[in-house]
Structure formats: structure tokens, C-alpha cells
Amino acid sequence: MIVKRRSIPLRILIDEALLRRLPLNHPKRAEILQDLLIRRAGLKGEQDLDYHINLLHETDFHIFQSIRLPYGKNFFQIDFLLLSPKFILLIEAKNMPGIIEFEPVLGQVIRTYNEKVETYEDPLLQVKRQREQLRRWLQDHHFPSIPIEFIAAYSNSATTLRNSTSDREVYERVCKAGKLVFKIEEYKQKYSHNFLTDKEFKKISKQILKSHIPEGSHLHLFNIGRSDILPGVSCPSCHHIPMKRVSANWLCTSCGATSKDAHHQAVADYFLLVSPTISTKQFKEFLFFPTRKMAADAIGKMGLKPIGGKRNRVYIRPESTI
Ligand SMILES: [Zn+2]
Structure with missing residues (x-):
């Protein structure tokens, strides 16, 4: 087995x-x-x-x-x-x-x-x-x-x-x-x-x-700076970055595709490349949400694990521990 x-x-x-x-x-x-x-x-x-x-x-x-x-x-x-x-x-x-x-x-x-x-x-x-x-x-x-x-x-x-x-x-x-x-x-x-x-x-x-210990990140081997990482939601159809938030959807300004959940991939990328934690402010800025309220609503629905108190709350992947 x-x-x-x-x-x-x-x-x-x-x-x-x-x-x-x-x-x-x-x-x-x-x-x-x-x-x-x-x-x-x-x-x-x-x-x-x-x-x-x-x-x-x-x-x-x-x-x-x-x-x-x-x-x-x-x-x-x-x-x-x-x-x-x-x-x-x-x-x-x-x-x-x-x-x-x-x-x-x-x-x-x-x-x-x-x-x-x-x-x-x-x-x-x-x-x-x-x-x-x-x-x-x-x-x-x-x-x-x-x-x-x-x-x-x-x-x-x-x-x-x-x-x-x-x-x-x-x-x-x-x-x-x-x-x-x-x-x-x-x-x-x-x-x-x-x-x-x-x-x-x-x-x-x-x-x-x-x-068993899973392999850690090898990101340091490439010597890539934080400023090299492009922020924004990537279009699932044509990979254009960034998509635009229009009401409750993401719209690709390059190919016209729309998506409801393309920000999930962006948050996964953030955890892999930027930091294992994300605050609502970082979420808003990295994904280009027009308002804090929209960002707070979206991050709340993602099933991430909140840690910290109300003032300094950050989120981690549901399966991870810090
Ligand atoms: Zn596109």
C-alpha cells in the first residue's frame, strides 16, 4: 500500500x-x-x-x-x-x-x-x-x-x-x-x-x-529581488498581468476574458515568491483591488487562515503553520 x-x-x-x-x-x-x-x-x-x-x-x-x-x-x-x-x-x-x-x-x-x-x-x-x-x-x-x-x-x-x-x-x-x-x-x-x-x-x-521533511524554497538561488516580481492578477487565458477588478469579476484588458477566482492563483504566487503571510493591505496592493473594502471582502472569502489580533491580522495558507 x-x-x-x-x-x-x-x-x-x-x-x-x-x-x-x-x-x-x-x-x-x-x-x-x-x-x-x-x-x-x-x-x-x-x-x-x-x-x-x-x-x-x-x-x-x-x-x-x-x-x-x-x-x-x-x-x-x-x-x-x-x-x-x-x-x-x-x-x-x-x-x-x-x-x-x-x-x-x-x-x-x-x-x-x-x-x-x-x-x-x-x-x-x-x-x-x-x-x-x-x-x-x-x-x-x-x-x-x-x-x-x-x-x-x-x-x-x-x-x-x-x-x-x-x-x-x-x-x-x-x-x-x-x-x-x-x-x-x-x-x-x-x-x-x-x-x-x-x-x-x-x-x-x-x-x-x-x-520526512519536504524540500524548502530554492528562491534564494536565483537572487531575485522583490521588485522583480510583477504584482497583479494574471489572466488564466492569455497570462496578461494585471487583470482589472470590475464589480465582482476580473477582466483581462488584453484578451477580454473574465474570471471570478483568478486572484487565488495570485495569492498562491504571493505565498511562494514574496512572503508566507499576507495582510489585507498587502492583498489589496498586490492584486490591485480598487478599495480596501473590496479587498477585505475577497480575502475573507478565500478560506485562508487568519493569525494575530484584529489590528495586526495576517493570513497564511490554510494548511501551513508559522
Ligand atoms: Zn487575457
Whole structure:
């Protein structure tokens, strides 16, 4: 069963919000778009593997999607962690079209795609590091030792995998998505003995879930000033900023579209890019409400969580805490 489902990574949400709100000639747009495409491809790779992992018998594993655990001052992130009382399986998801040539002795893979040759780290090295970190993490939490297996799975059907040095580990641990369920079957055959009692199994599962820390904002990496962020409600049809408030509607002065709730996206962008809190005054100014009364009425209907007293009240996202 799936114990922890992935959510859309904050990094993707922030990149998308930035592309909505930076001027078209802003020098960082290309870098942000590149980052977004890489992150979206990664997410797609993980989502494509879901289908294959869902073919597993419901009760065989506790499945954690995209789990991020603290270790020392750092974190380690695992695309899929499958926990059973017999073994743990880590799966690194890859979504890369092209010819992927493994060079395990050098710890790299060479990708040839659209006549471009690029070098990446061998994904088996990545997942081996995760295995080591998880092993120590389990030890630090005083859990019994349990075998930890690992696989790198390529989900893109336009990927050709090559193992020209006939490396055994690559044959055993790298596969296309369609083979994943059979690989997992092999591990199930290999481990017939329970390393964990039912109680220990449930305890580890709970501890992993409890320890998961979602990735924080990476906005600082782009060095973008508050004044670079365009205020205003963005048109859902043509992305023009700002829309104009006309009675209880938003009107796009560029394409003529109207919307009742386009300000929800603007407030979500504000939380992602400007501040985790918003006052009625900030709401009015960022969204260009003509009057304070209209702003107060609209913010009151948004289902945000108010904090502070009447004089210094601000709002946060309903699910967040400060
Ligand atoms: Zn428009």
C-alpha cells in the first residue's frame, strides 16, 4: 500500500510562479525555465513508474514516494522506498530519452540525444549513496538491520540502455520500467526470511513517515529581488498581468476574458515568491483591488487562515503553520 504519496515539488511550483511573474526580458528567465524542465521531467519519470509499482500486490510493501529524510546536517531523497519485513528496495527513477551508455568504472553515464553528448553521474552511484545513508539512519534509530536492495529504472520508452562493458551490476540493477515488477519479484524470491517482526515493520514505517521533511524554497538561488516580481492578477487565458477588478469579476484588458477566482492563483504566487503571510493591505496592493473594502471582502472569502489580533491580522495558507 502507498503510505506516502508525492506532492508536486515546491521547486516546480516556485519556478512556475516565477515564470508567471518575471518580466519577459528578465535575465533569469532562461535559467528558471531550464530548471523547471529538468524538474518536470524528473517528476514525470516518477509518475510513470507509479503504474508499474502499482502492479505489486497491495499488501507486500509499504510504499513511500519521494521521501526526504534528514541525516546529520543534510538530507537524502529517495524516489521510491519499498519497505517489507524481508527487505527494503530503493528505486531511483530516471526519465531520459536517448542512448544511455553506462561506464560504471568511471561512475558515469554518457547520454547521446539529438546529436548532443552529455555526461551524467551513474544513477547506481546515487542510489548506493542513498542506501548507505538509509542504513546509517536505521542504525541511528536502533532498528534491526535488514537487507537494502536498489534499482535504477528508466521510464522513458525512447531510452536505449547500453552496457558495453557487460558490467554485471548494471545488468542486475538497471532496467526499463516494464521490467521493474519482474525485478522486484526476483528480490521477493531471494528473501523469504523476515528480518523484522510485525511490530518493528510498523514502527519503521511510522518513523520514516514522521521524519520526512519536504524540500524548502530554492528562491534564494536565483537572487531575485522583490521588485522583480510583477504584482497583479494574471489572466488564466492569455497570462496578461494585471487583470482589472470590475464589480465582482476580473477582466483581462488584453484578451477580454473574465474570471471570478483568478486572484487565488495570485495569492498562491504571493505565498511562494514574496512572503508566507499576507495582510489585507498587502492583498489589496498586490492584486490591485480598487478599495480596501473590496479587498477585505475577497480575502475573507478565500478560506485562508487568519493569525494575530484584529489590528495586526495576517493570513497564511490554510494548511501551513508559522
Ligand atoms: Zn487575457
